[in-house]
Structures are given as C-alpha cells and as structure tokens.
Amino acid sequence: MTPFLGGWYFGGLLRGIARSAAVEGATLVAVQTQDAGTDQTEVEPSDLSYPVAWQRVSGFVVIINAVHPSYLAAIQDTGKPVVIVSHEVPDLDCPVVVPDNGTGIRDAVEHLAGHGHERIAFAGYLGAKDIRERYEAYREALLAHGMEPDPGLLFPLEDNQMSSGEAAARVLIGAGMPATAVITGTDANAIGLMQGMTAAGYRMPEDLAVVGFDDVRGAQYSLPRLTTVNHPVDTIGRTAGDLLVRRIRGENVPRGPRPVDTSLVVRESCGCHRDGASEPRALPPLARLEAEGRAHFRERTHLQGILSKQYVVSMDLLRAHEEDPRRLSWLGRTSARAGSLGLWAERRRPARTDSERSERDKHRTDPPLDLVGVYMRDKPAATQPLVTPVSEFPPADLLDVARQDVDAVTFVVPVKVDGSDWGLLAVVDAVETRTGTGREPINHWAALLTVALDYQQVLATLREQEERLRMAAQYDHLTGLPNRALFLERLREAMSEDREFAVLFVDLDGFKVVNDSLGHAAGDALLIQVGNRISHSLRERDTAARFGGDEFLILLDGVADPYTPTQVAERMHAALAPPFRLQGQEVVVTASIGITLGGARYADAEDLVRDADIAMYWSKSQRKGSHALFDVAMHAKAVVRLQIETELRRAIERGELEVHYQPIVQLVGGRTRAFEALIRWRHPTRGLVLPEHFLAVAEETGLVIPIGRWVIAESCRQLAAWQRTPGREDLRISVNISNRQFWQGGLVDDVTEALRVSRLHPRNLAFEITEGVIMNNIGLARKMLEDLHNLGCELHIDDFGTGYSSLEALHRLPIDALKIDRSFVARLGVDTKSSALVHTIVLMGGNLGLQLIAESVETEEQREHLLRLGCAYGQGHLFSEPVPADEAERLIS
Numbered sequence: 079m080t081p082f083l084g085g086w087y088f089g090g091l092l093r094g095i096a097r098s099a100a101v102e103g104a105t106l107v108a109v110q111t112q113d114a115g116t117d118q119t120e121v122e123p124s125d126l127s128y129p130v131a132w133q134r135v136s137g138f139v140v141i142i143n144a145v146h147p148s149y150l151a152a153i154q155d156t157g158k159p160v161v162i163v164s165h166e167v168p169d170l171d172c173p174v175v176v177p178d179n180g181t182g183i184r185d186a187v188e189h190l191a192g193h194g195h196e197r198i199a200f201a202g203y204l205g206a207k208d209i210r211e212r213y214e215a216y217r218e219a220l221l222a223h224g225m226e227p228d229p230g231l232l233f234p235l236e237d238n239q240m241s242s243g244e245a246a247a248r249v250l251i252g253a254g255m256p257a258t259a260v261i262t263g264t265d266a267n268a269i270g271l272m273q274g275m276t277a278a279g280y281r282m283p284e285d286l287a288v289v290g291f292d293d294v295r296g297a298q299y300s301l302p303r304l305t306t307v308n309h310p311v312d313t314i315g316r317t318a319g320d321l322l323v324r325r326i327r328g329e330n331v332p333r334g335p336r337p338v339d340t341s342l343v344v345r346e347s348c349g350c351h352r353d354g355a356s357e358p359r360a361l362p363p364l365a366r367l368e369a370e371g372r373a374h375f376r377e378r379t380h381l382q383g384i385l386s387k388q389y390v391v392s393m394d395l396l397r398a399h400e401e402d403p404r405r406l407s408w409l410g411r412t413s414a415r416a417g418s419l420g421l422w423a424e425r426r427r428p429a430r431t432d433s434e435r436s437e438r439d440k441h442r443t444d445p446p447l448d449l450v451g452v453y454m455r456d457k458p459a460a461t462q463p464l465v466t467p468v469s470e471f472p473p474a475d476l477l478d479v480a481r482q483d484v485d486a487v488t489f490v491v492p493v494k495v496d497g498s499d500w501g502l503l504a505v506v507d508a509v510e511t512r513t514g515t516g517r518e519p520i521n522h523w524a525a526l527l528t529v530a531l532d533y534q535q536v537l538a539t540l541r542e543q544e545e546r547l548r549m550a551a552q553y554d555h556l557t558g559l560p561n562r563a564l565f566l567e568r569l570r571e572a573m574s575e576d577r578e579f580a581v582l583f584v585d586l587d588g589f590k591v592v593n594d595s596l597g598h599a600a601g602d603a604l605l606i607q608v609g610n611r612i613s614h615s616l617r618e619r620d621t622a623a624r625f626g627g628d629e630f631l632i633l634l635d636g637v638a639d640p641y642t643p644t645q646v647a648e649r650m651h652a653a654l655a656p657p658f659r660l661q662g663q664e665v666v667v668t669a670s671i672g673i674t675l676g677g678a679r680y681a682d683a684e685d686l687v688r689d690a691d692i693a694m695y696w697s698k699s700q701r702k703g704s705h706a707l708f709d710v711a712m713h714a715k716a717v718v719r720l721q722i723e724t725e726l727r728r729a730i731e732r733g734e735l736e737v738h739y740q741p742i743v744q745l746v747g748g749r750t751r752a753f754e755a756l757i758r759w760r761h762p763t764r765g766l767v768l769p770e771h772f773l774a775v776a777e778e779t780g781l782v783i784p785i786g787r788w789v790i791a792e793s794c795r796q797l798a799a800w801q802r803t804p805g806r807e808d809l810r811i812s813v814n815i816s817n818r819q820f821w822q823g824g825l826v827d828d829v830t831e832a833l834r835v836s837r838l839h840p841r842n843l844a845f846e847i848t849e850g851v852i853m854n855n856i857g858l859a860r861k862m863l864e865d866l867h868n869l870g871c872e873l874h875i876d877d878f879g880t881g882y883s884s885l886e887a888l889h890r891l892p893i894d895a896l897k898i899d900r901s902f903v904a905r906l907g908v909d910t911k912s913s914a915l916v917h918t919i920v921l922m923g924g925n926l927g928l929q930l931i932a933e934s935v936e937t938e939e940q941r942e943h944l945l946r947l948g949c950a951y952g953q954g955h956l957f958s959e960p961v962p963a964d965e966a967e968r969l970i971s
Contacts, residue, residue, distance in 0.1 A: 080141040081112045081121045083489050084518025086294050087311055088141065089511035091163060094315020095139055096487050096509065102323050105480040107131050107472065110491040111144045115525030128445055130490060130502065132156065132469040134477065137322045139163060139315075159325035161318045164208065166335065173325075175318040175336045179208055179291075180215035182307030182340030186261055186289045187219035189305075189342060193349050195259040195287060199231035201246040201271065202263025203238050209263040212291060216261055231257050235267060243270025250286070251278055259287035259348075265294045265306055272300060272347065283349045293343050302346035314338050395526040403530040406453040412519065414507045415486060416454050416479040419493070419527075420447030420471050421501035444469045447501055454479070472504030480506045491524040493531065500531050554624040556602055557609035565623035565631050569683040572635060573676065580643040582632040583672040583690035584612065584650060587702040589628035592665055594821045595855035600660045604667065611653045617641070631687065643673045647705035668703030670694050675707070692716040699774065722775045725761070730784060734760050737792050738960035741969050742812065742931060742953045745945050750969050752810035754846070754953060755793040756960045757785065777818055786819040787828045794836035794843060796963050801842070806970060812844040812874060817851045826865045833869070840870025846897065848876045860891055867892040874931070879919060889926070896923045898949065900934030906943040913943070920948045 082088040096106040109131060111124035121143045129152075138153055142164040150170055153160055160172040167174075190198050200216045202209040217227045233249055235242035243262065247270070250257065262268040268290030272282050280286060282302055290297060290306035297304035317338055325331050344350050395403050409417045423446040444467040454475070466473070472488055480486040485508045493500040503524050510518045552564040560568070572579045586608065593601035605628065612630055613622040621633040632650075637643055650671060657664035672693030680686045689708045695716065697706035706712075729735055739753040759767035776782040790813055797811045819825060833840055845866060852859040852875075863873055872894040880899045898919055905912035916932075923930045932944050935954035944952055958969055 079109050079111055079126075079138060079144040081110070081124070081144050082116075082515050082518070083108055083110050083491065083520055084510040084513055085515030086292070086511055087309070088515060089509045089518070090311030091141055091315040091318075092487060093509045093511065094312040094317075095319040096315075096485070097312075098316045098319025098323065100484045103481075104136075104323075105477055105486070105488065107135055107477070107488045107490060110489070110521065112492075113494045113496070114492055114521055114528055115495050116521070128443055129469040131471060132158070133467075134470060134472065134474075137161070137326045139318045139322055140165075159322060161322045161325070163314060163318050171333050173321050173331055173333055173336055175314050175321065175338065177208070177309055177314060178337035178339050179211040180218070182291065182342055183212050183215035183261065184219040184222075185342035186305075186307060187216060187223065189344065189348060190259045190261075190287060190289065191223045191225070193259075193287065196225060197228075197231065197257045197259070198225070199233060199250070199257035199260045200262075201233040201235055201243070201260055201267060203235045203242065203267075206238065206263075209238070212261075212263055233260075235263065238264040238266055240266045240270030240273070243267040243272075244274035245270075247271050247274025247278065250275075251280075255286070257286070259289070261289045261291075263291060265290035265292040265297050265304060268304055268306065268347070269296060269300050272302075272304075276301075283347050287349050288347045289342075290347075291340075297343075297345070300347070305345045305348035305350065306343050308341050308343050310338055310340065395523075395530040403527055403534075404451045406451040409453040409505065410455070412507075412523075414453070414455065414505045415483065416476050416506040417452070418449060418471075418473050418476055418504045419451035419501065420449050420466065420468070420504075421493070421531075422446075422499070423448050423465060447471055449473065468502070471502055476504055476506050483508075485509070489520050491520055493524050493528050495525055495528040498528055498532050500528060503527060554609075557606055557624050559609050559613065559630075560621055560623040562623065562625050562631075565621060565625070565633065566683050566687070568621050569633055569686065572633065573680065573683060573686075577635070578637050579676040580634040580637050580646075581674045581676070581686055581690045582634065582643060582647060582650070582705075583625075583674075583687065583694040584630040584632065584669050585671075585694050585698065586628040587668045587670055587698065589667065590818070591821055591855065592660070592667065595858045596661055596663070596665075603660055604658055604665065607658050608654065608667070608669075612650060615649050615653045616646075625687075631690075637675070643675065643707070644705070647671045647673060651703065651705070670698035670702055671705035672697060673705060673707045689713065695719070695778075719775055722772055723779050723781070726759075726772055726776060726779075726781055729759055729761070730781065730788075734762070735785065735788065736760050736962065737789055737796065738962055739796075739811075739966035740953055740960040741958050741966070742810075742951055743957050745932075745935075745941055745950060745952050748957060750957075751808075751951065752812060752844070753797075753966060754812045754960075755789055755814075757789055758960070773816075777816055780818060780822075782816045782818050783822065786816060789813060790828055791832040791835065794832040794838045797842060798836040798838045800967060800970065801838075808842075809970065810842045810844060810872075812846050814846045814876065815851070817848075820847060820851050820859075820862065825862070826869070829866065829869060829871065841872070844872035844874055844894070846874045846876040849878065849880070852891070856890075863892050874929075877933070879915065893926075893928060895929035895931055898930065898932045900954075903932050903934055903940055903944070903952075903954075904936070906940050913947070916944070916949070917947045924948065 080088055080092065083092065092106065092108050099106045111126045112121075123143045123146045126145050126149065132153070135158070137159040139161050140150060140163065147167045147170065150160055150162075150167055154171065160170070162170070162172055162174045164176050165174070187198060198220065200213055202213060204210050204213060213232075220227050233246050235246060243266065246267065250260075260271060262271060268288050272288055275282055275286055282288065288304070290304050291309065293306045293308040297306050317336060321331055321336065395408060401407065404419055404421070406417050406419055446465050447468055448465055452473070452475075472490055476488050480488045486506050487509055488504060488506050490502055490504045493503050503520075505520050505523070507520065513519070550561075552561060553559065554561045569581065589601065589604070592604055605624070609622070609624060609630065612632065616622055616632065619635045621635070623631045623633075625631045632646070634641060634643060634646060639645070650669060654667060654669050657666050672690045672695070674686050674690040674693060676686065692712050693706045693708035696712045697704045700706070736758045738756050738758050740756060741750040742752040742754060743750050757769050757773070759772055761767045773782065776785055793811050793813050797809065800806055800809060815825065829843070833843070852863070867873055873892060874895040874897055875888075875893055876897050877899040878896040879902060896919060898916055902912045902916050906916065907913070920930050929951065930949045932949050932952040933954065935941055935944065935952040935956045937956060941952060941956060961969075
C-alpha cells in the first residue's frame, strides 16, 4: 500500500520490495491509495476503506501514511502480517523500517566542521516528522563539536520543494549572511537554495557551503554538484520486504523500528574537490564533460520516450467517443505487459463511512467490481469472471504475467479524480523511478481514463437528453398534450389546406390563487386534470394543447353543427364546472375562452392565436367563466390596454402616482375620524386618471404589487406627518388590498417595513379587503389575516354584502369592521329590502362587536337613514370627495 507508485523515493522503495519478493519467487502488488492525477508529495492518509487485493496477497508493506491506522488494524485482524515503512503507528504490532536520519546528518556536521565552519545553519520543512528528526540530529552534532545551536540559524521552510529553497536564499541574504554553511532538509531545498544564491551573485561553495539530503539523481548534475546524505530507499525497500517474508513464514520478528543507516556523499557544494571524496576519483575535465553529456543524453532519451508514449495514450483516451477506453486497447501503445479494469458494479461507489459500524468493520466491506476490460501483450486474454469482489482484484492472470519478469510489478491505481470514482485499474509494468513523484505514467493513465469515462457518461446523458428534448419539442412534459410548437404546426397545416377550422384560447380563472395557496404541486395536479377534461371533450381530429402556464389551445378541425366553436366553448365550461379534488380539498375553477374563426384574412398562425388571446381577455374583463368571439374592435381595445400597461410602468418609474384621501366621518357631528387612501394617476397629457381606468390592467400584469407596496408606505408616511400635530394621535388610515397583492405580494413584510420607516403605531393602520379575496382560500386567508392582526393593524371587510362569505367564516376571522356596500346605501329610503338588509348588517356587526362604516353616502337623507339604523360611520361625497394630502389636512379638525 503506497501513496504513489513512482519517483526516486516511492519508486525506489517499490523496486527494493519487488527484488526481495523476486528472491522468494513471489510478485509484488502495489496499490496506490491517493487519487489518480494527484501530484502532492506531502502525504496525508487517504480515505481508502475497502480491502483491495486482500485475498490475493500474503502480507502487506505499507509506505508512509498510505492509509489510516484503522485500515491497518483491520488488515491485522485477518491474520496477515504488516510491515510499515517510515511511519510508526501506535498500538500496531508490526516492525517499522525507517532511515536513520541521524547518522548522515552527524557525518555532514562533522564534515563541515572539518572545513572550519562554525556558523552552520539548518533549513527545512519542520512540519514533516523525518525533517524534524534531521534537525534534532543536526543540533546534537553541533553540541558534540562544541558549537551551541543558534535559533537565528534555523530557517523553517514551507515545504520540501525547490521554491522553498529559493525563498531561504532570500532570507539568508536579507539577514546579512549569518551562516557560512547550510544543511537542508531535502536535496530539492538545497538545489533551490544554491540557485537562489547564485542568481543573487554569490559563489558556491566559496560564500556558502551547502549539504542536502536524499541523494536524488539531480544532485549529481547541479552546479556545484551537491554534497548530500544518501537516503537508501532501495535498501529500505529490501529490508521491509525481507521482514515481511520472515513474518509470512511465521518467524518471530519483533515490533518496533528497524533503522537503516544513511551516509554522506561528498561532492563539491561542501567545498571539497572530487579528489579524495567518497565518490570515485574525479575524471579529467574532458572525460568528465563527456560522461555527464552521455548521462544527460540517456536521461533525455528516456524522458522523451515517456512523453511520446504519454502523448499517444492521451490521444487514444481523448478519442473515447470513437473507441471504448474500457477495452484497454490503448495499453498496447505502452510498455505494460498486461492490464485489467474493474468498475464499481452498477456504478455504485463503496461507502466510506458508516456510523453504525466500527472503524475496523467498515474496511471489511467487499464491494463488487465489474471486470469490463482486459489486456494481454503476449497472449490472448483468458476468460475471467464478469464480477469480482474488490478483495480479489487484480485478477490472477495478471499476477501470473508479473511472475514471468523479475522487474515486473502489478500496479493498482484508483480510477478516481476528485468526486468522480469509477473503480480500479491494474497494470503489470516495471517501476518508474526517473519521473517526478505523482507524475509516473500509470498515475497519468488512470487520471486520463477517469476523464474519458466521465466524457462517455456525459455523451450518453446528452443522447438521452436529446431524445427527451425531441419529445419536449412537441409535447408538454406535465399534461402530455401537444405543446405550442406542435399546435402551431397543425394550425399551419389546417390553414394551408383551406378547410374550415377555429381556434379556442382557454385561460383558467384564479389559477394563481390555487398555486399560491395550495402550492405548485397542487397547481400542477390541477393543470393535468384540466388537460384531461378538455381533451376528453373533443373529437379525435381536434387538437388540445397546453400553450404555457394555465393557458390551453384548442384547434377545431371542422366547425359544422353540433361542433360550432360556441357549442364547444359551452361544452368546455360544462366539463370544467365540477369541482376538482386537490390535496383532499374541492376546488372550483372556471375558464375564460376566446374564439377565432379561420379565414382568408389570416396569413400567419401566430396572428390567429393572438386574436383568440385578445378575445379571451375581453371575455375575462366582462365576466370570468365566459366566452367571446373575436371581432376587430377587440383588437383596438387590446392595443389600448397595452398602451396603458406601458404608460403605467413609466408612471411608476417617474413618480406620477398620487394618493388621495377620503375622510371617514362620524355620522353624528361629521367629525373626521379616519381617511381611506385611494390611488390616482397624474397623467402628463390626460390629467388625473381614476383607478377604474388602470387598476384592472395593473392587477392582470402584476404591477398592482409594487403600486400597492408604495401606497402602504406613502399612506403611513403621510399619517405619521399629520400625527405630529397635537390632538391627532387617534387619527387612522385605511388602505385597500388587491387580490394579487394579498396572495403574492409579501404583504406582511411590506407592512412591517412601512411601519418601521414611518414609526407609525400599527393601531392607526387598517386594511380593507373584499370578501371575494378572502374566500378564495379561507384557511390560508385566515393565517394571513392573523399575521396582519398580530402586528396590531385593523382589518375591514370592504363591499360587505356583495360577496359570498358565510357567517361561520366571518366569525372565525379577525375582523374589526364591516363596510356596507354602496349599492345598499344608494337605495336607502327607496327600496325597503335594502333598508332591511342594512339594518340586519348593522345588528349583526353590533352583536359581533364590529364597527360599521357606510360607503358612498351622497345625501343628507341617506346619512339620517343610516343614523336611524344604528350605523356610526360613513364616507362619501356628502362629506368630501377624495382629495390630495394638503386639502385632506384641512378636513381633520
């Protein structure tokens, strides 16, 4: 088990372990625990949790931090021995092979002291345990040579890379070069340090002697050539392999560390010449240049070969849309002897955590792999099971191939990049030590394979989506009816064949209330039921389509009796009349229908649908639940409506709207006790426009919501300004709430914000709401009204007596006042039934503890009649018409 599969360190260890196994006639399975494509070298334990190859191997060598301790404990629970390299795990009964960092470091300090250096610094990444061990050995060696460790000569680095060495050079120079020699934590640090010093104009080793640690290949070619401590990775790997073999045989191998000595390799960066150094005697200059040139040529040729193969493999895997990469035919372009690909069965990623199981138990979960690809370079692939548990991966055939070559190792690497996890790739190949850690070819292959499989999945998904889009291009996904595009196609066909036809535009009345009160799921269910009723009421030759939202279109193919457009419209009304069952509630929905007859005057299908839409809006404006046949005058009205909508949007932006105030007075004495706030539009050319000329458009388009929000805020601001005059503290204001504003406008939030900004007391603010608005959904309306009432505001039922509220519903709602509709007040003294009805309303309101306010009091006789009936408040032109704020203020006193 190893974080990585190549490079001088991990590759060197694997090569040593493989040679130990070969002596015993065994073969090595090297499992990479880091994700494919990972190039980090500061290793953290991976989250591997499943037993890769456990049934294939006799024992485990685990290289530094490859897996969590719980994974190792689970391995030992199976009885299979474990040997660890370079990382001790508490409470684990196994030997640990570690480099003796101290021997080489002590030799380095002694060597530098022999050169006369007394100011020897240390630069390294102390976040790593082995670097800390080297630093402690450095301190002990200084003391042994009579030199007191100086904290000012410690230079902590951010990592083990060359860039940190270059940063150390800048720090040293900035500190005034306090040291004459430096020991670094790694060769990469040392080479970076020397490059940084040389770039700044310093001579190496004359101005600064440097000793590294690791003896990497590049140390031989640096300028000057690096004196370093040899890190005997091959010996460490062999030692670990030998210990594991002994444990597999049942020998008693005690737990604990097994140090492997490190040694100093003297070259030039310490101040020595090659003569007399620990390397072979120096060659003559020309011979030396020739030898180094040959070495560089071999390195370059090797790396060029790797790059060439990687390019070819990359191109193969990038063509995943042409040839399935799971077949592993692309391995034929590499040096691999064999390969196998296992993908998680049914693309199920094995669970990595399970709170109900112990840490050890979760590692024993043995998820299945689908063996989807196999490659054999020298022979046909043998038949293998289609599914295998991960503990039996890689297949036995690959291990047989590996045994035939002493340098071969069976590598296993996750086909996983970030969150995309496909399975495992096994490849038989030689260890690669010359590339950088994390850049070994198989790591690259697995990363590219992951991306290729992701790409294949994306292509498959796109094909599925393409098919769904093809269906969606002609049919509505919710109702299954033809959609707009298919409807227009059939309409154009009917127009081209010059046959009699008609188009009906059906729009549901009150659908938004259903959607907002019961939720979108209920709204969708309603649309499905409406679509079913419409389609079942038509002939097979006709087309019913969902046009969008709550709009449906009907194409009548033939309009002879009894299938005239008007008869079909009536049939639609009848079909939609029975209540719909939604979430356990019965909901009644009507539809407004516009009709257009086909004819020679139409050259474009869109124009025909447009005119049916105009007829529908006309019918809705006259009476919801009705139908109308298009005529040219309707088009003119639609143009006017569009003009009003456009100008109204500009009016909101330009501040052309005003609030006028009509007093609500005591019928006895005529004192003003409150005002009703009423919207007006100060049009730049038409003058003052009354709400009956624009509010219907505002309600249809949704503009009523920002208008209503502004009216609430402005009314609160104005009343607060009036109340700053003493004696007006009890003055109140009433604001009308529209249907859409009540159900969709965030009313409670708007009121809360207006009260906060104006600092008006909530008791001085009342809202007038019609019965029709409330009774759309009495349950949800009650919650809304209670929220407003809990703020401290009053609630008045406007136009009382014209709606269809029940006394039982009225009793359950938090109502403070009833406003008697103007139609009853106008007939007082003329119609005895109206007088009796108003008297009944007054008595009922008094018994319920409600205030009574009469609307549109126009004459003195009406005022006196209301007083006799017991009504206390009224408003109307008898007292004042709605007036601007400055005029209204004169009415307060």
